[in-house]
Amino acid sequence: xxxxxxxxxxxxxxxxxxEDGTYLLYIDRHLIHEVxxxxxxxxxxxxxxxxxxxxxxxxxPDHNIPTTDRQLGLKGIKDEVSKLQVTTLDDNCKEHxxxxxxxxxxxxxxxxxxxxxxxxTLPGMTVVCGDSHTSTHGALGSLxxxxxxxxxxxxxxxxxxxxxxxxxxxxxxxxxxPKGVYSKDLTMSVIGKIGTAGATGYAxxxxxxxxxxxxxxxxxxxxxxxxxxxxxxxxxxxDEITLDxxxxxxxxxxxxxxxxxxxxxxxxxxxxxxxxxxxxxxxxSKLKPQVSWGTSPEMVIDIDSVVPEPKSNSESNALDxxxxxxxxxxxxxxxxxxxxxxxxxxxxxxxxxxxxxxKGSKVSKSVKRAIVVPGSGLVSKAAIEEGLDQVFMxxxxxxxxxxxxxCLGMNPDQLDxxxxxxSTSNRNFEGRQGYKGRTHLVSPATAAASAIxxxxxxxxxxxx
Amino acid sequence: xxxxxxxxxxxVPLDRSNIDTDQIIPKQFLKSxxxxxxxxxxFDSWRYLDSGYPGQDNSKRQINPEFVLNDxxxxxxxxxxxxxxxxCGSSRxxxxxxxxxxxxxxxxxxSFADIFYNNCFKNGLLAIxxxxxxxxxxxxxxxxGKNIHVDLINQVILDSAESVIVKFDIDNFRKxxxxxxxxxxxxxxxxxxxxxSFEKNKKEVTPWIFK
Numbered sequence: 001x002x003x004x005x006x007x008x009x010x011x012x013x014x015x016x017x018x019e020d021g022t023y024l025l026y027i028d029r030h031l032i033h034e035v036x037x038x039x040x041x042x043x044x045x046x047x048x049x050x051x052x053x054x055x056x057x058x059x060x061p062d063h064n065i066p067t068t069d070r071q072l073g074l075k076g077i078k079d080e081v082s083k084l085q086v087t088t089l090d091d092n093c094k095e096h097x098x099x100x101x102x103x104x105x106x107x108x109x110x111x112x113x114x115x116x117x118x119x120x121t122l123p124g125m126t127v128v129c130g131d132s133h134t135s136t137h138g139a140l141g142s143l144x145x146x147x148x149x150x151x152x153x154x155x156x157x158x159x160x161x162x163x164x165x166x167x168x169x170x171x172x173x174x175x176x177x178p179k180g181v182y183s184k185d186l187t188m189s190v191i192g193k194i195g196t197a198g199a200t201g202y203a204x205x206x207x208x209x210x211x212x213x214x215x216x217x218x219x220x221x222x223x224x225x226x227x228x229x230x231x232x233x234x235x236x237x238x239d240e241i242t243l244d245x246x247x248x249x250x251x252x253x254x255x256x257x258x259x260x261x262x263x264x265x266x267x268x269x270x271x272x273x274x275x276x277x278x279x280x281x282x283x284x285s286k287l288k289p290q291v292s293w294g295t296s297p298e299m300v301i302d303i304d305s306v307v308p309e310p311k312s313n314s315e316s317n318a319l320d321x322x323x324x325x326x327x328x329x330x331x332x333x334x335x336x337x338x339x340x341x342x343x344x345x346x347x348x349x350x351x352x353x354x355x356x357x358x359k360g361s362k363v364s365k366s367v368k369r370a371i372v373v374p375g376s377g378l379v380s381k382a383a384i385e386e387g388l389d390q391v392f393m394x395x396x397x398x399x400x401x402x403x404x405x406x407c408l409g410m411n412p413d414q415l416d417x418x419x420x421x422x423s424t425s426n427r428n429f430e431g432r433q434g435y436k437g438r439t440h441l442v443s444p445a446t447a448a449a450s451a452i453x454x455x456x457x458x459x460x461x462x463x464x
Numbered sequence: 465x466x467x468x469x470x471x472x473x474x475x476v477p478l479d480r481s482n483i484d485t486d487q488i489i490p491k492q493f494l495k496s497x498x499x500x501x502x503x504x505x506x507f508d509s510w511r512y513l514d515s516g517y518p519g520q521d522n523s524k525r526q527i528n529p530e531f532v533l534n535d536x537x538x539x540x541x542x543x544x545x546x547x548x549x550x551x552c553g554s555s556r557x558x559x560x561x562x563x564x565x566x567x568x569x570x571x572x573x574x575s576f577a578d579i580f581y582n583n584c585f586k587n588g589l590l591a592i593x594x595x596x597x598x599x600x601x602x603x604x605x606x607x608x609g610k611n612i613h614v615d616l617i618n619q620v621i622l623d624s625a626e627s628v629i630v631k632f633d634i635d636n637f638r639k640x641x642x643x644x645x646x647x648x649x650x651x652x653x654x655x656x657x658x659x660x661s662f663e664k665n666k667k668e669v670t671p672w673i674f675k
Contacts, residue, residue: 015662016655020637024655026662028673036556038497049649053663055674064495081495081518088497125673132555132579146579149557150586150648158652160659164635196482197549200578230552232578253672261672296482314481408554410491417515427553429486435515 002271004168005237006203009143009268013126015160024160028125031111032059032098032152034089035410036130040153041092051096052159058120059093059100061086062110063410067373067400073104082411109376109402112136112343116220117376119249123238123265128155133343133426135226138235139219141242141268143203145232167277169202169231170270173210175285180460182353183218184345184424184443186210186282187225188290192300194280200230202278205270210284211236216245217349224344225426228297237269291330291456292428292441294318299428303330303446303458321430322438323418330456333440334366336419338451339433340397341373342407345424345444351383354448355391357462363396364454371398371413373405397451409434422447422456470569470614472624475606476532476541483546484553485580489562492517502558503565507533537609545602546573551580560587570614572621574599585638588645590616598630605629616642 003011015024037059044050051057064085069076077083086103093100101107101114108114112133115121123141128134132146147161155161171190177183191198204226211219219236226234236242243262246252253261288302295318301308307328310316319326324333340346340354351374363370372392374380380402383389389399406413407425415421415437424447428439442450445459493505495518504522509515511533513526527534544563550573551559560583563571570590584591592614594602598621605612605623612629613622616639621629640646667674 016658018655020640021635022637024652024659026659026666028666028670035494039499039557042497047647047649052659053674079495085495085497122672124670130555130557132553146555148555148560148579148583148586150583154649154652157649158659159663160652160655162637162648162652196552197575197577200549200575227553230549230577251672251675257672261670264670296484298482312481313479317480408486408491410494427484427486429484429553431490431509431515432486435509 002274004270004274004276005141005205005235005268006143006166006168006233007274009124009126010165012124013143022162022164025126025163027128027155027159027161028056029115029121029127030057030155031115031120031127031129031134032057032089033063033111033129033131034061034085035063036149037092037152038085038088039149040130040156043153044156049157051098051156054097056159057098057156058115059089059098060108060111060114061089061103063404063408065103065403066411067371067403067405067413070401079412106377106381109379110343110346110404112224113346113375113379116140116216117249117378119246119252122246122252123242123268128161132227133224135232135234136220136224136343138223138226138233139216140246141236141238141265143233143235146227166203166232167201168275169199169204170276170279171204171206171282172279173206173208173282173284175283176210176213177284177287178460180445180458180463181287181289182443182445183214183221185287185290186284187222188292188297188300188441189287190282191225191229191297192290194229196228196296196298197230199226202231203233203235204229204231206234206236207270212239215349216241217347220347221344225297228426238265289443289446289459291446292439293322293324295321295428295430297426297428297441300441301330303456332455333420334455335422335450336368337415337421338363338367338370338447339373339406339421339423339425340371340444340447341375341405342425343375343404344426346373346375346379348379348382350424350444351379351388354444355388357445357448357459358395358397358452359391361395361452363451366454367451369398370396370451371400371406373400374402376402395452406433408432422450469616470542472611472613473542473569474538474540474611475543475545475602476538477603477606478532478544478546479603481547481574482549482552485551485556485559486553488551488559489556490516494556494558499561500565502562503567506562506566507531540567542567542569543612543614544568544571545599545606546571547599548574550576552577555579557583557587560584560589564589572599572602585641586648588642590614590642592632592634594630594632601629
């Protein structure tokens with residue numbers, strides 16, 4: 001029987017089906033960060049259990065750590081509560097012999113940037129992490145899902161996840177994206193169309209020419225926000241682009257193992273005629289740059305459109321919270337801050353796109369702060385080698401050290417009350433980036449161009 | 465076995481869809497390395513008029529009188545009712561811990577986000593998804609200040625006169641999790657031999673994942 005990519009990944013990892021109908025799914029890779037793991041390690045300790053397979057687990061601190069004073073290491077964390085969480089991860093990794101890229105390691109970064117960059121996450125793997133944006137890794141042709149802390153403990157102890165099979169959804173995107181429209185705009189358009197619960201209960205496979213012609217970094221941006229459409233997992237079939245990306249990564253197979261891996265990975269695609277429970281079609285050539293106007297990632301509009309009439313309580317509340325009025329254009333929204341970063345958009349390609357736009361210009365005087373937070377120490381290093389840091393700083397951006405930063409503001413990078421922020425992150429929830437802060441989700445290109453203008457602009461008139 | 469019935473409990477109605485876990489427990493409280501103590505900060509940014517921080521004396525903060533959790537009519541409610549896609553967003557299990565720590569024993573909504581729904585049952589918090597018309601009835605009953613009974617064993621919700629409002633679906637494993645407070649890891653470890661042999665085979669076929 002023809003199978004989907006998801007079916008195949010599932011079959012490769014199904015250990016057993018249990019009497020109650022649930023399955024044990026074998027987990028190849030478990031990524032750990034400081035926020036959702038301490039209670040799981042504590043649970044192990046209380047029950048007298050040990051991690052099942054130490055090498056499966058790789059850790060890095062990302063949510064709490066400051067993006068300034070990195071040369072001070074742990075001493076640079078002024079918030080004692082944050083510091084305790086980071087040192088607790090250090091202690092837990094040491095106790096169990098788990099490999100960690102700690103605050104002083106140049107490979108440290110956002111867990112979802114570090115995994116693929118190191119080849120720690122690979123095609124054909126099951127990947128879990130106590131973080132909903134684990135879907136990012138699906139871009140490599142893997143089954144990657146966010147889990148809760150109880151599941152973190154379960155995976156540590158058993159190397160398995162208790163799971164039920166999801167339904168299959170195909171998001172088919174024909175044609176290619178026009179100039180000035182990026183993978184972020186595509187993934188936001190999908191969410192705008194199907195809603196934040198549109199894919200609840202499904203695993204999404206993104207397919208079609210637009211996806212096939214994308215780089216792995218761009219595919220990661222698409223899969224990253226599968227969760228904002230309600231799907232725990234988003235994925236893309238393995239192809240030559242995946243192969244080129246993975247080759248030579250530090251944890252990727254080499255020699256004969258590499259050849260064997262390719263043989264297996266070649267099958268990581270949906271068979272002709274496989275059944276999808278739902279198929280949604282988009283024409284990439286018709287997509288436009290997106291801006292979110294509300295407090296849910298489904299509240300998005302085209303850059304040349306206007307803030308809509310609220311159709312529900314939630315939408316009226318959102319308009320109120322955002323301080324916007326129906327009929328306003330994106331260019332009418334004055335920006336206070338700009339954030340380029342997060343597991344959605346902090347990779348080298350994102351920084352290159354943004355740098356190209358700001359080169360030779362200055363951040364608008366009306367913008368009080370614009371920051372660039374590279375996704376990892378290695379992204380930062382590569383960007384510096386290309387001189388991107390200087391381009392940003394010359395334009396008036398601050399160049400920061402890697403971490404989750406203002407995506408969720410667990411560290412000191414936060415919005416002030418009432419601030420409007422052009423943000424390349426993934427969630428515009430109330431207070432997400434700071435108490436009473438107002439987040440507008442956009443692509444790195446739109447964020448960069450809007451930082452210069454001081455309000456949202458249509459980058460299609462600027463690039464290429 | 466724990467006879468899981470919520471007798472005559474009040475409902476607190478949160479009339480909003482897409483309530484995300486950032487609202488349920490804002491990020492600044494995720495810095496804790498414990499599972500307890502989150503209750504006073506449940507819905508922190510809606511519940512209080514200032515921005516809270518960990519370790520604060522919450523009794524000294526100014527509450528938001530317009531937020532439903534602060535409405536005297538809904539004090540000591542054990543059931544939270546809401547609209548579609550409750551618990552969306554971040555996977556933080558702290559959201560479930562906060563709801564339980566506050567004293568809520570059951571969340572009933574039109575639908576739930578996947579990860580949150582899962583997290584509920586891992587902690588013995590009952591989450592029930594009901595069709596829109598049943599939810600509208602529950603909202604009406606909550607506004608009348610009347611109580612309901614949730615009978616998990618028989619999978620039924622009753623009104624204060626003991627008539628059935630609606631039956632609900634829940635899968636058996638989850639039902640048992642709430643009823644018996646299972647040690648899920650212990651159950652999975654009963655299949656240790658299966659996991660080991662699966663892993664052994666994997667080591668031969670895909671040795672690179674063991675790096």
